[in-house]
Amino acid sequence: MKRILSFAFMLCTICGAMAQELTLIPAPRSYASGDAGYKITYNTKICCDEGAIPAADYLADKLGISTAKEGDIYLAIDSRMKSEEYQLSVYSDGIIIVGGDYGGVFNGVTTLLQLLPSTVYSSNLVLPYTVKGCIIEDSPRYEHRGFMLDVCRTWIDKESLMAYIDLLAYHKINSLRLHLTDDEAWRIEIKSHPELATTGGYRGGDSPIWPRYGKWDEKWGGYYTHDDMREIIAYAAQRNIEIVPEIDLPGHSLCLATMHPEMLCNYEHDTSAALGYDTRSVLCPSKEANFKLIEDVLGEICMLFPSQYIHVGGDEVDMSVWESCPDCQAFMRRTNMYTTDDLREYFMLRLSEILERNGKRMAVWNDAIKGRNMPADTHVYGWESVASCRQAAAAGYPTIVMPGEYFYFDMKQSQYEPGHDWAAIFDMSKVYNFSPSAVGFTANEQKNILGLEASFFSELYASHNPESPAYLHYMTFPRMLAFSEVAWIGVDARNWTSFKKRVRRYYDKMDAMGIYYRLDTPKVEYMNGKLTASVDDGSKIYYRQEGSDKALQYMAPITTDSPARYRFISRRGLAVSPVAAVEGYFATITPTFDITSSMGDSWQFAFDKAENYGRIARTSRAADVGDWVMFTFDAPVECRSMKVATGNFQLPRYIFESGEVYVSYDGEEFEMVGELECGAYVIENPSMPIKAVRIVCTSRGNGAEWVSIQPPTIYPVIR
Numbered sequence: 216m217k218r219i220l221s222f223a224f225m226l227c228t229i230c231g232a233m234a235q236e237l238t239l240i241p242a243p244r245s246y247a248s249g250d251a252g253y254k255i256t257y258n259t260k261i262c263c264d265e266g267a268i269p270a271a272d273y274l275a276d277k278l279g280i281s282t283a284k285e286g287d288i289y290l291a292i293d294s295r296m297k298s299e300e301y302q303l304s305v306y307s308d309g310i311i312i313v314g315g316d317y318g319g320v321f322n323g324v325t326t327l328l329q330l331l332p333s334t335v336y337s338s339n340l341v342l343p344y345t346v347k348g349c350i351i352e353d354s355p356r357y358e359h360r361g362f363m364l365d366v367c368r369t370w371i372d373k374e375s376l377m378a379y380i381d382l383l384a385y386h387k388i389n390s391l392r393l394h395l396t397d398d399e400a401w402r403i404e405i406k407s408h409p410e411l412a413t414t415g416g417y418r419g420g421d422s423p424i425w426p427r428y429g430k431w432d433e434k435w436g437g438y439y440t441h442d443d444m445r446e447i448i449a450y451a452a453q454r455n456i457e458i459v460p461e462i463d464l465p466g467h468s469l470c471l472a473t474m475h476p477e478m479l480c481n482y483e484h485d486t487s488a489a490l491g492y493d494t495r496s497v498l499c500p501s502k503e504a505n506f507k508l509i510e511d512v513l514g515e516i517c518m519l520f521p522s523q524y525i526h527v528g529g530d531e532v533d534m535s536v537w538e539s540c541p542d543c544q545a546f547m548r549r550t551n552m553y554t555t556d557d558l559r560e561y562f563m564l565r566l567s568e569i570l571e572r573n574g575k576r577m578a579v580w581n582d583a584i585k586g587r588n589m590p591a592d593t594h595v596y597g598w599e600s601v602a603s604c605r606q607a608a609a610a611g612y613p614t615i616v617m618p619g620e621y622f623y624f625d626m627k628q629s630q631y632e633p634g635h636d637w638a639a640i641f642d643m644s645k646v647y648n649f650s651p652s653a654v655g656f657t658a659n660e661q662k663n664i665l666g667l668e669a670s671f672f673s674e675l676y677a678s679h680n681p682e683s684p685a686y687l688h689y690m691t692f693p694r695m696l697a698f699s700e701v702a703w704i705g706v707d708a709r710n711w712t713s714f715k716k717r718v719r720r721y722y723d724k725m726d727a728m729g730i731y732y733r734l735d736t737p738k739v740e741y742m743n744g745k746l747t748a749s750v751d752d753g754s755k756i757y758y759r760q761e762g763s764d765k766a767l768q769y770m771a772p773i774t775t776d777s778p779a780r781y782r783f784i785s786r787r788g789l790a791v792s793p794v795a796a797v798e799g800y801f802a803t804i805t806p807t808f809d810i811t812s813s814m815g816d817s818w819q820f821a822f823d824k825a826e827n828y829g830r831i832a833r834t835s836r837a838a839d840v841g842d843w844v845m846f847t848f849d850a851p852v853e854c855r856s857m858k859v860a861t862g863n864f865q866l867p868r869y870i871f872e873s874g875e876v877y878v879s880y881d882g883e884e885f886e887m888v889g890e891l892e893c894g895a896y897v898i899e900n901p902s903m904p905i906k907a908v909r910i911v912c913t914s915r916g917n918g919a920e921w922v923s924i925q926p927p928t929i930y931p932v933i934r
């Protein structure tokens with residue numbers, strides 16, 4: 216292949232005008248534009264060095280052209296360059312991508328895709344197309360740019376997973392950790408113990424695994440066979456993504472323990488509050504046979520997954536059961552252990568030995584190094600806080616930084632949106648502006664940062680529509696774009712203003728990728744009797760007036776005396792914005808009320824916690840058929856809607872799996888108004904002020920030891 220180097224290249228920085236115009240995310244380290252370009256036609260051929268064949272196939276497939284021994288598009292590997300580094304050159308007679316290794320070549324390929332029309336992502340690219348002449352030199356700031364997907368709480372099948380891997384690959388994410396086991400499911404075939412997946416992959420219905428999220432009385436789930444997983448691993452590897460499996464031990468093991476109760480601690484556990492379900496989630500460290508089964512499991516995992524590191528959890532271990540276990544106590548005395556931290560350390564070190572015997576290294580959550588040491592090369596994933604990440608890095612562990620408050624994409628993006636809020640409420644700007652030094656990492660600690668990881672825990676996905684990727688997409692895009700850039704170019708080269716502009720232009724690409732991403736919240740203003748809504752991204756605005764279920768397109772300011780009766784959203788293809796309205800729309804009222812129940816309340820979370828609207832309360836046990844909870848107001852409440860919910864705020868867990876809702880206007884006569892959905896029900900536009908609401912359970916148990924009771928959410932009548 217001939218190279219023409221005769222025309223001059225103009226060097227631009229990534230913040231420069233040209234890079235902006237190009238809409239590259241993540242931005243490359245340097246971009247130089249040339250004045251001519253290369254015209255890709257249907258006759259263009261792709262050729263490559265042997266080590267780059269899968270990338271050439273990938274690119275050929277995207278462009279709808281073929282590979283050959285010789286061609287104008289050339290993918291090369293030059294081992295003098297760094298791992299994952301690449302140079303992409305577009306000349307008038309061809310395109311060359313040189314990478315330091317396979318990853319470098321693939322990174323160059325993903326950049327080339329971003330230089331093409333968006334249709335390249337929807338397999339609709341029309342050729343010929345001329346790519347502008349340029350030289351891009353690029354390499355990552357962090358060698359680990361990871362994403363963790365919880366496939367336990369919500370089952371994500373092979374095809375959906377592969378579709379999501381495509382999205383990660385477009386953004387230069389190079390590690391996908393699959394959270395394969397948890398309290399709620401076991402998602403990977405184990406040939407030596409087939410029941411783990413064939414039983415543990417399904418919860419609800421007649422499964423011995425009781426549901427805690429999801430479809431409740433419907434048996435629901437799935438798992439990956441070894442063949443599936445090999446296919447997924449190969450698919451990801453072609454896209455420069457390494458799959459890192461996580462088998463979460465010794466906590467988060469309720470599902471495993473339900474199938475193997477002999478792995479639990481050896482004492483009579485009172486299961487009456489959970490109506491007979493043993494909810495202990497921690498394996499007993501004193502039982503040698505446990506390590507035999509675990510070695511069977513990890514042995515297969517080590518064979519199946521090529522990754523050098525295997526994640527074995529270590530998080531949130533409920534060590535109180537070890538304190539109640541006579542065998543654990545005797546074991547501790549025999550081996551001179553003094554605290555349950557010693558026991559956890561012992562457990563984790565046994566796992567480390569097993570992995571070592573199988574030629575692997577250990578990865579753990581940060582909990583595992585609390586007060587104890589793991590082998591020095593253990594990968595530590597810091598999730599609890601920035602401090603926990605710094606602690607790992609300060610102790611010298613290769614650290615993956617993923618504090619929930621920056622990188623847990625299951626967190627809400629603003630106050631009235633779905634999601635968790637235990638770590639923070641944040642949108643992509645907070646992700647983008649994450650800076651290790653600004654949050655306190657010393658220079659030495661920063662040397663031990665292996666990289667960053669974003670994550671999606673899927674408790675809430677299960678209660679949306681898990682058959683569609685919409686919720687997963689909405690929660691992770693565009694936050695993923697911000698993550699991809701901060702992990703790729705690092706802190707010093709970032710530029711929020713440039714990024715924000717590129718994201719806007721990137722909407723076309725996300726549309727073509729089929730992403731149900733989140734649009735910015737429309738701006739809503741009320742002035743001089745006129746309600747206006749606006750967006751600056753070209754999306755269409757729709758509104759709905761209180762009491763009507765018809766959505767109308769917003770065309771002009773609305774004249775009204777009651778602005779709080781209107782809510783707005785904007786849409787663009789599959790993308791949708793959060794609900795926007797004047798603040799009054801979201802305002803709630805808090806009339807005084809009493810809670811009574813056939814189950815009584817827990818002493819720790821008594822009903823008055825919910826009665827004062829401050830927190831949630833708990834019953835003393837899970838509900839059986841016929842159990843009830845009643846909310847009685849001091850005075851009848853006039854409202855436009857009232858939501859009554861069992862379960863945690865935001866999270867349908869600890870709920871009535873199913874139930875009926877009865878309303879009384881006088882406190883004596885009750886009429887049924889509907890059935891619970893995911894533990895909750897919204898009474899819309901009641902015809903009279905409500906004196907009391909009673910919810911009656913129609914199913915047995917909820918996989919836990921109590922029902923959570925929230926205060927009702929009551930929206931006032933707007934006149």
Ligand code: TNX
Nearest residue numbers: 530531580598623625635672
């Ligand atoms: C904390 S991350 C957890 C998960 C939950 C997640 C929800 C970690 C070690 N524990 O079990 O799914 O929060 O955000």
